Amino acid sequence: DAGITQSPRHKVTETGTPVTLRCHQTENHRYMYWYRQDPGHGLRLIHYSYGVKDTDKGEVSDGYSVSRSKTEDFLLTLESATSSQTSVYFCAIKGLATSETQYFGPGTRLLVL
């Protein structure tokens, strides 16, 4: 998994509660991404980061926020979880700015009741 860990790996929460997922990398890569995977949709980009404190929105960013205060950690927050945010969340990293190759973490399975 290219030195990427995600925590927690599984989480069950209730509608309306805030949830934070963590992605941690040991490779000192500049670029980090959050995707969600749902049946019939493949993977869709939520947010990404191109450096400490530098983030941007992806295709499905509504209801999510991110923060990156250190190179190694990229946090995804569901400000008020909804059932539509039940999904598997994957973090990915990309090394060099001139390389497009992304490597994915093991994923976090989130269930919002």
Next chain:
Amino acid sequence: GENVEQHPSTLSVQEGDSAVIKCTYSDSASNYFPWYKQELGKGPQLIIDIRSNVGEKKDQRIAVTLNKTAKHFSLHITETQPEDSAVYFCAAKAGGGADGLTFGKGTHLIIQP
């Protein structure tokens, strides 16, 4: 934005036969096309990728072809083996300043013994 279509959604082949998965993309400025393999409960793993300045790339039993004029690319797996059974995703990286990958919806490849 970019849109990636992937076919078929399910593909069943006899062990030893070849498998072909096809994808089309919409943004003519897209310049990078990776293929990922995902096993149950794991994150996607890059198996091969191709850039827009190359028409074909091969790595042992796996090959990818790209037709920029028609805006489609294909994954070819020869001499399929039971361990090739998985879900395969194609993706495209849009040109310009946008970052992140746009994924197809996946193909479930089943290798029949």
